[in-house]
Amino acid sequence: MPRWEPNALERLHTAAIELFAEQGYDATTAAGIAERAGLAKSTFFRHFPDKREVLFFGQEALNGLLAAVVADAPADATPLEAVGAALEATGVAFGPQRWEAVRRRQEIIDAHPELRERELLKREAMTGTMATALRGRGVPEPVASLAAQLGDLALARAYTRWLDPASTSAFGELTRQALDELRSAAAALG
Structure with missing residues (x-):
């Protein structure tokens, strides 16, 4: 995976909304959001402290x-x-x-x-x-x-x-x- 991906914040936000809607908020993890967005888990945490905050992007x-x-x-x-x-x-x-x-x-x-x-x-x-x-x-x-x-x-x-x-x-x-x-x-x- 490249070190830098364009639109990472928007991609993480979109992936989170999709996963929260599909499998529920509680069942969704930061790692799952990053994976859906095609990004590393570390990229998620570079931008957001937790999965709640991705909703307020x-x-x-x-x-x-x-x-x-x-x-x-x-x-x-x-x-x-x-x-x-x-x-x-x-x-x-x-x-x-x-x-x-x-x-x-x-x-x-x-x-x-x-x-x-x-x-x-x-x-x-x-x-x-x-x-x-x-x-x-x-x-x-x-x-x-x-x-x-x-x-x-x-x-x-x-x-x-x-x-x-x-x-x-x-x-x-x-x-x-x-x-x-x-x-x-x-x-x-x-």
Whole structure:
């Protein structure tokens, strides 16, 4: 086997989803994932500390995208406008070609409490990333944290809607709709 294989991370992620769906999460090993991907077990562990983490491949890149878009939002953008721009930018990770793989991944996560817990920790990290980026723009607390938390709620709502087989909207559009709904709901609080 060559020392370097192209697209190792994506191949490991795809192999993991396939194996988790075929034989179950508990029966799947890191070695099995690496074998399915045509890679050495050491390659798996070079990229992921455990088989749980392979399900969250791309999270660091997504956090980086959120931070960059919030930071680069126009100077006159409100905190929610900056967060909205960041959420809309996440649409690049949720194109129609990825729908089936993301749906299968979510089914696996939903079926295992330890994976749901890991997903919540990843969401918390995304929220923290957005709040930090907002504070970097000079947005004070608690406004930065509240805007980031509303962003997290909007992202979760958009994600659920996007996974609905009846949905025909692009992910970016769904994030915009969800954030607008939450903005209206917050205003109704009085």
